[in-house]
Amino acid sequence: MGKKVKRGALKVYEVKIHMSLESLEALFLLKNQVIECIIQNKYKEQWEVSMIEWRNEFLLGIEKIDEQHKKLFQIASDIHALMKNKLVTDKYDQILILISELKDYTVFHFTSEEEYMKSIEYRKLFSHKVEHDDFIEKINNVDLDKVDLDHQQYLLEILEFVVNWISVHILETDKAYTVK
Numbered sequence: 813m814g815k816k817v818k819r820g821a822l823k824v825y826e827v828k829i830h831m832s833l834e835s836l837e838a839l840f841l842l843k844n845q846v847i848e849c850i851i852q853n854k855y856k857e858q859w860e861v862s863m864i865e866w867r868n869e870f871l872l873g874i875e876k877i878d879e880q881h882k883k884l885f886q887i888a889s890d891i892h893a894l895m896k897n898k899l900v901t902d903k904y905d906q907i908l909i910l911i912s913e914l915k916d917y918t919v920f921h922f923t924s925e926e927e928y929m930k931s932i933e934y935r936k937l938f939s940h941k942v943e944h945d946d947f948i949e950k951i952n953n954v955d956l957d958k959v960d961l962d963h964q965q966y967l968l969e970i971l972e973f974v975v976n977w978i979s980v981h982i983l984e985t986d987k988a989y990t991v992k
């Protein structure tokens with residue numbers, strides 16, 4: 813502890829630290845790295861959580877389709893939960909289960925949505941179906957070696973893909989068939 817010195821009305825402790833310039837630079841660098849790490853993790857955490865949340869702006873006003881879209885976000889949430897689970901180290905089997913669930917559910921949902929579009933004689937059904945088919949093709953062509961190589965990286969990639977795709981697809985492509 814240094815000696816107590818009085819400056820005006822404030823009593824402060826004067827501490828003398830003997831450090832080499834290199835140590836000081838290393839400490840400064842470390843401090844910046846820690847701050848950067850905190851900012852990145854905080855940002856990443858917020859970004860991940862906010863991106864998988866269902867929001868009312870996704871509502872189309874067609875109850876059956878809205879419920880199916882919510883289920884897609886639930887599957888994304890399950891992918892997120894697996895990614896965040898630190899207790900499971902080998903996630904390969906669970907990833908395959910989630911991919912299979914995602915594929916089965918999207919096939920079911922897209923069929924249901926396409927039937928609805930047919931029923932209202934939606935004129936852009938074909939181009940809409942192309943987007944659906946592209947999604948299914950992507951899920952059908954998952955590179956299992958890549959999954960096995962880095963479970964966490966793959967989970968992050970599939971999460972980003974699924975959430976970005978369903979968000980943009982619902983807000984732009986799906987909303988278009990609700991416009992009278």
Ligand SMILES: [Fe+2]
Binds near residue numbers: 925940985986
């Ligand atoms: Fe759609």
